[in-house]
Amino acid sequence: MRQLVLARSTSLLELGLRRVAGGVRALARRLPRGAAFAAALVLAPVAPCSAEAELRVVATLPDLYVLTRAVAGTAATVGLVARFGQNPHDMEVRPSHMLLVRRADALVRNGLEEDSWIDVIVRGSNNPKAQRGSPNVIDASLGVEILKVPTGRVDRSLGDVHSTGNPHYTLDPGNLPTVTRNIAAGLARVAPEHTRAFEANREALLEKVAEVDRRWRTLLAPFRGARIVSHHDSWPYMFRAFGFVEGGIIEDRPGIPPSPQHLAGLVRRMRDEKAMVILLENWYAPDAANLVARETGAKVLAVPQTPGAVKGTDDYVAHLDYILTAIADALR
Numbered sequence: 001m002r003q004l005v006l007a008r009s010t011s012l013l014e015l016g017l018r019r020v021a022g023g024v025r026a027l028a029r030r031l032p033r034g035a036a037f038a039a040a041l042v043l044a045p046v047a048p049c050s051a052e053a054e055l056r057v058v059a060t061l062p063d064l065y066v067l068t069r070a071v072a073g074t075a076a077t078v079g080l081v082a083r084f085g086q087n088p089h090d091m092e093v094r095p096s097h098m099l100l101v102r103r104a105d106a107l108v109r110n111g112l113e114e115d116s117w118i119d120v121i122v123r124g125s126n127n128p129k130a131q132r133g134s135p136n137v138i139d140a141s142l143g144v145e146i147l148k149v150p151t152g153r154v155d156r157s158l159g160d161v162h163s164t165g166n167p168h169y170t171l172d173p174g175n176l177p178t179v180t181r182n183i184a185a186g187l188a189r190v191a192p193e194h195t196r197a198f199e200a201n202r203e204a205l206l207e208k209v210a211e212v213d214r215r216w217r218t219l220l221a222p223f224r225g226a227r228i229v230s231h232h233d234s235w236p237y238m239f240r241a242f243g244f245v246e247g248g249i250i251e252d253r254p255g256i257p258p259s260p261q262h263l264a265g266l267v268r269r270m271r272d273e274k275a276m277v278i279l280l281e282n283w284y285a286p287d288a289a290n291l292v293a294r295e296t297g298a299k300v301l302a303v304p305q306t307p308g309a310v311k312g313t314d315d316y317v318a319h320l321d322y323i324l325t326a327i328a329d330a331l332r
């Protein structure tokens with residue numbers, strides 16, 4: 001079900017939409033899954049944007065959404081394409097996504113393959129502002145040092161979803177100055193009258209993150225060099241930022257389910273290197289992680305890869321704080 005991702009306005013229209021959304025949630029509790037889903041499609045508002053706001057921005061992914069929301073402040077409403085808790089590597093394009101993008105004045109995208117489905121949505125939206133090359137399209141990755149860019153031949157038909165490099169760059173707070181600069185500059189291109197507000201909001205966010213970053217570093221200092229395993233290759237930026245070492249990945253390659261041989265090799269490696277923590281991005285089935293944990297004695301931590309995938313993690317700081325606190329607790 002589409003979430004009503006941002007409702008800042010208190011207009012009658014907005015209140016009406018909230019009531020409708022509440023009704024959808026109530027229906028969803030009562031009806032079997034398929035029926036509730038159909039009802040949601042019929043009842044869901046086509047665009048979660050306020051009728052009053054002048055500027056409508058759409059972000060493809062939850063991490064970009066929470067950052068864009070922080071930079072935009074009250075100057076824009078921000079919509080989200082991939083809903084909270086949805087694995088963006090496993091996204092199904094729907095007409096509601098096209099309706100959302102159709103009304104957008106600006107589009108914030110990941111810049112790597114993480115949200116490549118947005119191209120299909122943009123074509124369907126028929127919104128020239130959202131087309132590649134438009135000044136209203138903001139590539140949040142510009143200037144970020146991208147990790148794990150493949151050097152050999154990349155065969156997308158094998159399902160590799162990181163074919164232009166690892167797209168999970170917002171998980172290093174050190175990348176936020178660059179990412180938010182891209183967002184603020186892009187929004188200022190579209191709405192120059194709000195340039196100073198965007199910059200002030202950005203500064204406030206960076207200050208808040210810098211402050212909590214100092215606390216995170218103190219919290220994690222005793223665990224530098226700890227080897228951490230994960231289901232998906234989500235964490236190279238976070239590991240680099242906080243001094244962890246990648247101890248192996250359950251997926252053979254990003255987006256590809258593990259073979260028994262790969263899992264056996266991982267178990268051997270984890271025993272040798274004494275890796276004791278497995279991060280399981282919580283939208284994946286836990287079976288493989290549990291199997292590896294049984295064989296090695298490691299602990300499985302189910303964590304939200306993106307903001308909002310677990311309740312109470314719907315802003316940048318809360319999200320990273322949840323993950324880093326869980327890791328510190330497990331390594332203690």
Ligand SMILES: [Zn+2]
Pocket residue numbers: 089161162167168232233234254
């Ligand atoms: Zn990924």
